[in-house]
Amino acid sequence: MIEEYYRPESLPEAVVIIKQKGRSGRILAGGTTLKKWSEQTAAVIDLQALGLSQIEYRAKEMALGATLTLANMAAIPTLPSALQIAIKLQASYNQRQSATVVGSLLSADGRSTFATAMLALNARLVLFPPQKDLCYSDILALGNEVIEGQIVTAVVIPTKIKFAFHSVARTPNDLPLVCIALARWDSGRIRLAAGGWGKVPLLVLDGIGAQEVSLAVRSTFSRAGDEWASAEYRTDVAGVLAKRCLDDLDSPADS
Numbered sequence: 508m509i510e511e512y513y514r515p516e517s518l519p520e521a522v523v524i525i526k527q528k529g530r531s532g533r534i535l536a537g538g539t540t541l542k543k544w545s546e547q548t549a550a551v552i553d554l555q556a557l558g559l560s561q562i563e564y565r566a567k568e569m570a571l572g573a574t575l576t577l578a579n580m581a582a583i584p585t586l587p588s589a590l591q592i593a594i595k596l597q598a599s600y601n602q603r604q605s606a607t608v609v610g611s612l613l614s615a616d617g618r619s620t621f622a623t624a625m626l627a628l629n630a631r632l633v634l635f636p637p638q639k640d641l642c643y644s645d646i647l648a649l650g651n652e653v654i655e656g657q658i659v660t661a662v663v664i665p666t667k668i669k670f671a672f673h674s675v676a677r678t679p680n681d682l683p684l685v686c687i688a689l690a691r692w693d694s695g696r697i698r699l700a701a702g703g704w705g706k707v708p709l710l711v712l713d714g715i716g717a718q719e720v721s722l723a724v725r726s727t728f729s730r731a732g733d734e735w736a737s738a739e740y741r742t743d744v745a746g747v748l749a750k751r752c753l754d755d756l757d758s759p760a761d762s
């Protein structure tokens with residue numbers, strides 16, 4: 508049961524409280540997952556007074572403040588339209604007004620369209636107290652425990668890329684049964700991530716050249732059966748979606 512509420516006004520102050528409270532404390536961002544963990548949490552540390560909602564544009568990347576809402580991220584005019592779609596499929600209109608970029612990444616499961624997109628983009632998390640940025644793929648592999656006692660202050664994503672995203676679900680706004688996100692850098696580097704089942708989205712490919720994409724996607728989904736869809740179905744659909752993503756990257760649209 509939540510008995511204490513803190514709204515620190517600086518990052519050092521926030522970290523002191525987080526360390527003091529240990530496992531009984533929890534960082535509060537948009538608060539949309541609060542119901543899930545409020546029973547085991549005695550204190551919440553609200554980030555809203557820290558001014559972490561800014562967007563910083565750099566030469567080849569942008570840093571999105573941790574508490575930027577999904578709605579405000581989707582409204583960035585230069586964002587690839589495919590990324591805007593992945594954000595909109597992550598949560599309903601109302602949830603997007605309060606759910607934050609970092610809260611969404613740290614509470615994502617395998618059906619998260621946003622996490623799948625950010626994995627393909629090789630998003631990096633900026634931490635406080637400062638240390639080397641952490642790749643989002645490392646968090647997905649190792650779990651949120653690796654950042655215990657720290658605050659994620661921003662997420663950095665590349666801007667000089669082409670990006671494509673496709674998904675299939677039972678209804679247009681439902682969580683995906685399969686989703687594929689593909690990013691391509693000017694160097695020819697390609698990163699493809701897949702979601703739609705399991706605990707976290709998976710990185711299927713990170714390399715040069717598109718020849719391996721279809722094979723890699725199909726083998727990733729070969730065991731992806733659950734109560735929502737069979738592995739055979741997901742394998743077939745994933746192959747089609749990966750091909751659509753590749754076609755999009757070669758089209759002159761705004762990706």
Ligand SMILES: Cc1cc2nc3c(=O)[nH]c(=O)nc-3n(C[C@H](O)[C@H](O)[C@H](O)COP(=O)(O)OP(=O)(O)OC[C@H]3O[C@@H](n4cnc5c(N)ncnc54)[C@H](O)[C@@H]3O)c2cc1C
Binds near residue numbers: 616658
């Ligand atoms: C009804 C409902 C259904 C949903 N279904 C799905 C689903 O099926 N799949 C899916 O992937 N998502 C699902 N979501 C998740 C949704 O996308 C998240 O609720 C939301 O995006 C979390 O963002 P938030 O800002 O509210 O985070 P919060 O709820 O405030 O926090 C989420 C977690 O991240 C930690 N955290 C937040 N910010 C920071 C930070 N800056 N530094 C360190 N730790 C931090 C918090 O301590 C907490 O553990 C669902 C949500 C709702 C309400």
